[in-house]
Amino acid sequence: MALKRIGILTGGGDCAGLNAVIRAITKCAMSRYGTTVVGIRDGFEGLLGEPRTLSLTPSMVKGLLYRGGTILGSSNKGDPFNYKMVAGDRVTTIDRSDEALQNIRNLELDALFVIGGDGTNAIGYGFFQRGVPVIGIPKTIDNDLGATDVTFGFDTAVNVVCDAIDRLQTTAESHHRVMIVETMGRNAGWIALQAGLAGGADVILIPEISWSVESVAKAVHARRKMGRNFTIICVAEGATPVDKEQVIKRIVKDSSETIRLGGIAHQLCEWLTPFDVGECRGTEMGHVQRGGTATAFDRNLCTRMGAYAVHVAARGDFGKMVVLRNSQVATEDIYEAIKKIRLVEPDSDWVAAARDTGVCFGDE
Numbered sequence: 001m002a003l004k005r006i007g008i009l010t011g012g013g014d015c016a017g018l019n020a021v022i023r024a025i026t027k028c029a030m031s032r033y034g035t036t037v038v039g040i041r042d043g044f045e046g047l048l049g050e051p052r053t054l055s056l057t058p059s060m061v062k063g064l065l066y067r068g069g070t071i072l073g074s075s076n077k078g079d080p081f082n083y084k085m086v087a088g089d090r091v092t093t094i095d096r097s098d099e100a101l102q103n104i105r106n107l108e109l110d111a112l113f114v115i116g117g118d119g120t121n122a123i124g125y126g127f128f129q130r131g132v133p134v135i136g137i138p139k140t141i142d143n144d145l146g147a148t149d150v151t152f153g154f155d156t157a158v159n160v161v162c163d164a165i166d167r168l169q170t171t172a173e174s175h176h177r178v179m180i181v182e183t184m185g186r187n188a189g190w191i192a193l194q195a196g197l198a199g200g201a202d203v204i205l206i207p208e209i210s211w212s213v214e215s216v217a218k219a220v221h222a223r224r225k226m227g228r229n230f231t232i233i234c235v236a237e238g239a240t241p242v243d244k245e246q247v248i249k250r251i252v253k254d255s256s257e258t259i260r261l262g263g264i265a266h267q268l269c270e271w272l273t274p275f276d277v278g279e280c281r282g283t284e285m286g287h288v289q290r291g292g293t294a295t296a297f298d299r300n301l302c303t304r305m306g307a308y309a310v311h312v313a314a315r316g317d318f319g320k321m322v323v324l325r326n327s328q329v330a331t332e333d334i335y336e337a338i339k340k341i342r343l344v345e346p347d348s349d350w351v352a353a354a355r356d357t358g359v360c361f362g363d364e
Contacts, residue, residue: 001316003035007109008056010070011043011120015141015153016294017302019064019071021115024306026056033314038107039071043116044123045078047100051107065299068292076119081126097126104132111313115139117151118338121321125334128319135309136321136334141289144188147337148323152305155297157184157289158195164285165199165232172230178220178272178280180233182265184289187238189344191289196234197353203360205235205268208344209351210242211362213268217275219360231277235268237261241362244271262286304329 008025010018022039029035039054040046046053054060054072064071077084080100085092104112104127111133114124117140128134138145141157161183172179181201183191189206196204203219205211220231238261240246249262265282272280294302305322308329312320320331321338344350355361 001314003029003033003110003314005036005038005108006111006113006313007038007040007107008113009040009043009046010072010074011116012074012076013290014069014074015139015290016068016156016292017152017298018069018115018139019067020294020299020302021137021306022072023061023064024303025113025310026061027058028307028310030058032310042073043075043078044080044100045075047103048078048080048096051103066293079123081123101127101130111135113137113309118145121334121338128334133318135313135318137305137309138321138323141191142185142188143190144341144343145337146340146342147321147332150324152298152301154190156295157191159295160289161191161195161285162199164283165195165201165234168283169232172232176229176278178231178233178277180235180265180268180280180282182235182237182282182284185236185238186261188341189236189239192234192236193344193350201232201234201359203231203233203362204354205233205239205362206344207236207238207240209346209361209363213241213271215362215364217272217277220277235264237264239264
């Protein structure tokens with residue numbers, strides 16, 4: 001089909017690689033199909049009220065390959081199907097999808113590229129069901145979308161955390177401390193597992209494996225008996241001890257997510273205090289994992305996914321998400337892609353390799 005005019009939006013939390021995808025879509029669409037490319041600002045919020053758009057041209061996307069964030073802006077609020085209005089302590093939800101749908105029609109788009117995680121693509125799927133020609137592209141540092149082997153942004157986040165662990169190793173050893181590094185990931189432990197393994201963490205704590213504070217303390221004491229007077233612990237923000245509640249940073253009223261996780265690193269320090277593990281310090285990586293220059297792997301993945309998405313749209317195969325399977329780009333129905341969260345399998349080779357090289361998961 002003819003691609004005369006397409007739209008691109010980025011939703012959810014930002015991450016490295018978003019701009020690289022915008023660049024790839026724009027350059028491929030314009031060079032291969034002579035398409036006009038329209039950027040929609042601030043995710044789906046840019047389709048509410050007066051549409052907020054940006055004309056994308058080769059000069060506009062120049063230099064975006066290595067630039068972090070997104071020039072279009074992003075938002076994890078503003079779901080048109082469940083738009084939240086906050087007035088004091090009262091939260092009301094209204095449906096503004098008709099408004100967004102009319103704006104999409106007014107923009108006369110032959111395709112709408114929705115770049116985001118499960119939440120953003122779920123919204124995109126909702127519009128596809130109402131007749132919008134949608135193509136999804138998987139973005140999340142959590143790496144928790146089930147249809148793809150990996151999501152872009154994840155590799156960069158892992159490298160950022162690994163670098164932090166490398167730096168904390170020397171401080172931990174110099175001061176004989178227990179250093180706890182907290183990663184993002186919500187209820188998936190991919191970042192903590194892969195960064196912890198690459199960084200040589202002694203203890204890795206993830207939501208998918210039950211663990212106890214006592215077992216962690218035993219691991220610290222065992223290292224001391226071997227003459228290793230410091231310990232590096234890498235913990236996912238959603239990891240929870242078997243006898244305690246998940247650590248929540250705050251309740252959120254105006255977002256699709258009702259809670260924000262965070263704070264487990266500092267809380268674990270307090271829980272470990274009665275076990276006489278010595279001086280303990282927590283480091284919450286937070287949004288540092290989302291920012292900065294994308295790794296070469298993510299840049300290449302973004303370029304491949306972005307260009308492939310344009311060709312998928314050109315053949316009229318809508319309602320699909322571009323995915324990576326066995327190192328090859330492919331497509332999956334958006335519904336199938338988002339219906340299942342991809343979590344770490346406790347008996348995976350990743351976990352086995354960590355255990356075989358002495359990593360404690362707090363379950364022994």
